[in-house]
Amino acid sequence: MNPAAPPSRAGASVRAVQDPFHGDLLEVSMGPHHPSTHGVFRMIATLDGERIVRLKPVFGYLHRNHEKLGESTSYLASMPYTDRLDYLNSMTNNWAYALAVEKLAGQAVPERAEHVRILLAELTRLLNHTCLAGFLLQDTGCSGTPLMYAFREREAILDLFEALSGSRMMCNFQRFGGCRVDPSPAWMEAVSALVGRYDRFLDEYEELITGNEILLARTQGVGVLPAALAINAGITGPMLRASGVNHDLRRVDGYGLYPRFPFRIPLGDHGDTYDRYMVRMLEMRESLGILRAVLRDLPGGPIIDPKAKLRGFRPKPGEAYGRIEGPKGEIGFYLVSDGGPNPYRYRVRPPSLINLTVLEDLCLGHTVADAVIILGSIDIVLGEVDR
Amino acid sequence: MTAMEAIEQLHARLSARFPDAAPTVVLNPGPAAQHSLLVPATQARAIAEFLRDDPELQLDTCSNVTGIDWPEREVTETVRRTVTEPPAADAPPGTAPAAKVVEEKVRRVVPGHLEVVYHLYSVARGHGPVILRLRTGDRGEKVALPSLTPVWRACEFQEREVFDLFGVVFTGHPDLRRLLMWDEFRNHPMRKDYVEPDDYEWEPTPHDRILAQARRHYPVPPTGSGEPAPR
Numbered sequence: 001m002n003p004a005a006p007p008s009r010a011g012a013s014v015r016a017v018q019d020p021f022h023g024d025l026l027e028v029s030m031g032p033h034h035p036s037t038h039g040v041f042r043m044i045a046t047l048d049g050e051r052i053v054r055l056k057p058v059f060g061y062l063h064r065n066h067e068k069l070g071e072s073t074s075y076l077a078s079m080p081y082t083d084r085l086d087y088l089n090s091m092t093n094n095w096a097y098a099l100a101v102e103k104l105a106g107q108a109v110p111e112r113a114e115h116v117r118i119l120l121a122e123l124t125r126l127l128n129h130t131c132l133a134g135f136l137l138q139d140t141g142c143s144g145t146p147l148m149y150a151f152r153e154r155e156a157i158l159d160l161f162e163a164l165s166g167s168r169m170m171c172n173f174q175r176f177g178g179c180r181v182d183p184s185p186a187w188m189e190a191v192s193a194l195v196g197r198y199d200r201f202l203d204e205y206e207e208l209i210t211g212n213e214i215l216l217a218r219t220q221g222v223g224v225l226p227a228a229l230a231i232n233a234g235i236t237g238p239m240l241r242a243s244g245v246n247h248d249l250r251r252v253d254g255y256g257l258y259p260r261f262p263f264r265i266p267l268g269d270h271g272d273t274y275d276r277y278m279v280r281m282l283e284m285r286e287s288l289g290i291l292r293a294v295l296r297d298l299p300g301g302p303i304i305d306p307k308a309k310l311r312g313f314r315p316k317p318g319e320a321y322g323r324i325e326g327p328k329g330e331i332g333f334y335l336v337s338d339g340g341p342n343p344y345r346y347r348v349r350p351p352s353l354i355n356l357t358v359l360e361d362l363c364l365g366h367t368v369a370d371a372v373i374i375l376g377s378i379d380i381v382l383g384e385v386d387r
Numbered sequence: 388m389t390a391m392e393a394i395e396q397l398h399a400r401l402s403a404r405f406p407d408a409a410p411t412v413v414l415n416p417g418p419a420a421q422h423s424l425l426v427p428a429t430q431a432r433a434i435a436e437f438l439r440d441d442p443e444l445q446l447d448t449c450s451n452v453t454g455i456d457w458p459e460r461e462v463t464e465t466v467r468r469t470v471t472e473p474p475a476a477d478a479p480p481g482t483a484p485a486a487k488v489v490e491e492k493v494r495r496v497v498p499g500h501l502e503v504v505y506h507l508y509s510v511a512r513g514h515g516p517v518i519l520r521l522r523t524g525d526r527g528e529k530v531a532l533p534s535l536t537p538v539w540r541a542c543e544f545q546e547r548e549v550f551d552l553f554g555v556v557f558t559g560h561p562d563l564r565r566l567l568m569w570d571e572f573r574n575h576p577m578r579k580d581y582v583e584p585d586d587y588e589w590e591p592t593p594h595d596r597i598l599a600q601a602r603r604h605y606p607v608p609p610t611g612s613g614e615p616a617p618r
Contacts, residue, residue: 059544059566060565060566065552065567065577067577068576104418229540231447233539234448234449234450234539234541235541247510315417316418317417319421320415320417321506332450332451332506334453334506349451354541357540357541
């Protein structure tokens with residue numbers, strides 16, 4: 001290999017390196033503009049032949065110091081910024097932030113708002129997992145069709161978000177003590193219609209994909225994550241459950257009104273890429289069950305606590321850590337108040353970043369093509385990784 | 388059990404186990420009532436391992452690691468003090484001195500420090516958070532705290548982030564590099580006294596405004612110091 005080879009056009013560059021133990025190795029720098037990295041993420045993989053012997057992630061290409069921005073604006077003004085963290089799941093980001101501020105200020109939330117929050121969070125989960133299924137298939141090289149099937153359904157959910165909040169992805173919907181808009185009965189009808197037909201989409205998608213021999217060959221046994229490592233490394237969300245750990249914050253913390261709505265927690269047996277895919281497919285079915293129950297039980301009443309203070313909001317000195325089960329894992333906000341109008345400290349606990357802790361462990365011994373799928377199954381969004 | 392009782396119980400257990408380096412309880416005055424334990428840096432690793440391995444606690448995961456910058460500040464506190472006044476001159480002899488409670492405003496300077504906060508949870512037992520705080524002595528360039536990454540790998544990237552943005556050096560971290568800023572970056576942007584540079588995209592245009600900015604940014608070294616002249 002000529003060390004001075006020009007960088008390839010696919011977003012990866014290679015160079016030869018020497019290692020006293022392994023002899024000639026090849027360093028492949030994938031990203032930050034490689035299409036498989038789901039954004040501006042970079043992996044420096046060192047290859048011995050075709051096998052990865054070292055893999056170092058490089059972050060920060062989308063860093064804009066979100067936390068400093070949060071500390072220089074008022075509590076409410078940070079709400080639209082949280083949309084931009086994990087830009088697929090703005091509704092759950094909003095909820096996590098609202099939950100943390102409500103803990104900090106001791107703010108109550110009316111029942112109707114809690115129901116609407118669950119409704120939107122579960123729609124977001126559908127949206128995220130649908131997208132992931134499409135992206136993962138794209139990463140395996142199944143170009144186009146599955147992703148477009150997934151995006152068709154995603155657009156249907158985004159249309160609902162747009163009708164409710166005015167924006168497809170940057171919803172800025174939750175407020176401290178409730179929600180911004182009261183959904184109309186017509187909107188509820190539209191959600192019912194979507195929930196009613198979503199099972200059929202999942203059936204269709206699974207029939208096309210889940211049993212597919214190529215998908216099985218590419219994902220089963222690839223990137224196995226042992227349960228003990230997953231817990232120690234702070235892995236959360238579907239990735240943790242794919243390793244067989246029964247841990248879902250909707251059950252463990254019971255935040256919001258989740259204890260009222262029964263659902264099952266799908267668990268994986270092997271912790272491989274296939275399990276991470278499958279757990280998400282099964283979680284979508286459970287989300288549909290929760291959605292049906294919420295639509296049935298939705299009470300009337302105010303959508304936001306009438307005593308909630310929107311302007312001139314100054315929580316008493318103290319601190320709070322609030323977390324929810326986002327579609328990607330535990331998204332948490334840690335806030336420290338000194339009694340002023342801005343948070344003294346505003347911290348986002350990003351599930352995408354912390355789930356990447358084990359990326360190297362998962363990829364060791366696999367090929368570059370497998371690393372792409374493993375990264376896809378971790379499910380990252382760079383807006384949240386780099387903040 | 389209330390949050391207060393829980394933290395008292397945990398504090399009692401840790402004090403019995405680590406009599407030389409007992410943590411102190413830091414109360415959270417807000418409605419969240421998430422109290423925390425201030426752990427002496429020398430014993431942080433041992434305490435963390437105890438919290439992880441203790442069968443009753445089993446705090447097997449560290450959810451969140453973050454830093455907080457506390458610059459030096461002056462606080463005014465109201466202190467109640469009992470003073471004894473000598474009996475008045477016309478009082479009958481033998482009168483006991485009268486005790487009186489007075490309130491005084493005391494100003495005191497809290498020295499600046501950096502704080503690293505760990506939120507621990509137990510996946511196995513489903514409880515938490517137990518919040519640990521570690522404090523540095525001052526806000527200098529090379530302030531060090533022990534790394535808890537060997538105890539919980541979840542801390543790996545988050546401690547790198549605290550190192551990057553707050554400038555806390557974690558001793559014992561396996562791979563302590565900047566996480567979000569580039570390696571050549573010199574400052575720590577999340578510190579409260581951070582001033583952002585005004586020359587990200589330096590253009591050597593001879594306009595007065597730009598030159599004035601440059602002079603502010605690169606003060607002219609004393610003559611004969613051997614330092615290169617500002618750009």
